[in-house]
Amino acid sequence: MEGSRKGAVDMLAGADLSLGLPGGDGAKLDFVRTGCKRGFSATEVDLKLDLNAKESPSSVEKVKPADPARPPAKAQVVGWPPVRSYRKNVMAHNNKNSSDEDQAAEKGVASGAAAALSFVKVSMDGAPYLRKIDLKMYKTYKELSDALGKMFGSFTAGNYEAHQGMIDFMNENKLKGLLNSSDYVSTYEDKDGDWMLVGDVPWEMFIASCKRLRIMKGSEAIGLAPRAMEKCKGRG
């Protein structure tokens, strides 16, 4: 995950990326759905369908969603499937095989209010919609990176996957290289309103302070680099 340019903050503040449209007819079909948090696979499928409401659905192609395009289990949407938390918690408790689920359930029970607030919007430059994720679903930067990669992977034509896991802040040259490339990096807005490189701080501190995520091209993230670079230099 890489950083973003400080100067890009102004763009970010105004840019509700749900309205950002790449040009062309192919993208137009997606326009009716912008702002709506749709499943990943559906987007893939729908681009092939003629969605003019007046036409009869018999013109709808029969397309099966490709498995790899389906959203990963961990990138769950708030309140879906519609099962009450009480039931989810009880079943997680009974499901003694999975200790992960127990932890998640306990968190859910203990922090009902907090749970709702750990959802953050994730946007990606060039993607026509936003996603919302629950940061508490993940335990490490790697898990988050994997999930984001799957969510937005098709828009980056593989450039995102190249940089899974934490940025190597120790290696100044590597960091420089990343930020000069057209590969994508992840940034986040923290509680103070500053935009930071993801991977900067320990995970717990990150999920406590992250308000919003944005994935952008490394070259646009250079503004944040000085902070990261300083840290690199500091470590020698």
Place this chain on the structure above:
Amino acid sequence: MSENNRHHPQQNHFCPAETMSEDEDPCRPSPPPPPPPPEPVSKKTRNCAAVHPSPHSDRVLEIVLEHVLQFLTVRRDRNAASLVCKSWYRTEALTRSDVFIGNCYSVSPARVTTRFPRVRSVVIKGRPRFADFNLMPQNWGAHFGPWVATMGKAYPLLERVYLKRMSLTDRDLCLLADSFTKFKDLVLVCCEGFGTSGLAAVASKCRQLRVLDLSDTEVLYDGVDWISCFPEGETCLESLIFDCVECPINFEALESLVVRSPALKKLRLNREVSIGQLYRLVVRAPSLTHLGTGAFGHPEPQDPNDQEMDYGSAFSACKSLVCLSGFREVMPEYLPAIHSICTNLMSLNLSYANIGVEQFKLLIQHCCRLQVLWVLDSVCDEGLQAVAATCRDLRELRVFPLNAQEDVEGPVSEVGLQAISEGCPKLESILYFCQRMTNAAVVAMSNNCPDLVVFRLCIMGRHQPDHITGAPMDEGFGAIVMNCKKLTRLAISGLLTDRAFAYIGRYGKLVRTLSVAFAGDSDTGLKYVLEGCPKLQKLEIRDSPFGDAALLSGLHHYYNMRFLWMSTCQLSQRGCEEVARALPRLAVELLSYEENEEMDNETVDVLYMYRSLQGPRDDAPQFVRIL
């Protein structure tokens, strides 16, 4: 028990029965909707005066009317009666003993107590249903406090309070217990905000307590042993339901309570009660009709030297048992103990019991009289086929997911649904969670189960098409609205285009409640429904591409609805403001998910709007903006 002979598909069978189902026609407990008809009033009084000139005769008429109106129990009828003329309005108001408030913010407590001075029973509902799924930020409202404060003074003889999705504090419960000396029934469904202290207040002060039912309600454990707070001596308890209470229980106190409650018919224990403890209770209360078994297992391994308890005999002594639930931490080896009573069962709730297919089949084969069944999908299609083979009388089926996620293999599918439709032709209500479905199975159900009143299908993967043909699920849901002529409640899922909504608008003429998620293509979809469904009362929509144009197409209907919920759709503030301008008696609430975020004009997180006679509420938290 009459309740069991006549299955009501709208009642939540494992929640304490409402006396009035949710889906009866809307009640307006407050004065008639704007504008009230002035003419009939004057005509009627003129006629009365002409025929009966003396005041004595007028009074006689009123007395007769009072007596006659007391026989009217259905609130739809009472509402109609109240509209006839002023005299009828007054008399009806004096004789109404049961008040139903479908939305706590639609009317103020004072207005209710002013109009209806002699109320004995009150039903109040608060939050909308989607709040159960974390779609509504915490602390939105629905406080019981103002209601108990007002009613405490106005209705000293109040006997019954039923609350659903309300927030109440320990103080509220104390006030309730102090205010109503003849208090009998407290039923709390999906409520929260109080703890065991509040329960203790009710237990100790309400000497005539008959019913204490907590379902899906969160109770904080603050250390108080509420079970011990019931008074000494015989109690009037008929129903004690606390299976959702996640607190330790003083078992000796509970046992003593059961022993001194000779009228006890319904007992639902929480999972703190082990099977050994259950045994002790059951042998003391063999005339129970409804039993929630608690854990139906035990946390510690049994000492093999302990005398093996004859659970089978204990249960078979319960000849009146018709409704069984619990099994919160079930140990399957104990299940055979209930085989003997299965033949009497009308309702069985195994939805917290993760038992395997074979265990389930062994159990269900005895349940030939079953009308209501709740299970987990771990019973698999095969288990559902067994249900279809045995439970020919089934009226209600709910299949919950063991694993409520999108991306997993599901154990139930169209195969189970098809089997049920073939084996259970009397089905009236179904809730079915699955990972994959076909139009063919849904169509089959629409043909085989014409009595369906409630059809709720949740295909857990969003935008999932028919997994065999790849087509949207439009045709399946279309068939349901077309063929099930009694349908009043519908929840749709899977890949759905505007065509599905066209079907609903065209054929769903009795639909009162509609749940929509991740469905539709454009505004046209919602328009079809708003224009086509005259009985629509409750519409909840999430994550669907409906915008301002669609919202505005329903202006003619919103005063007739209990509420409209739209979250993460494509509404703008401007659109919502336009609705608020056009319909002044509508409370239009915009909720924001993010704290301190300025609501920009392009997106509305949540729109929740409802008719209201009291104007904007004064207890709205910061994230709510009322237009």
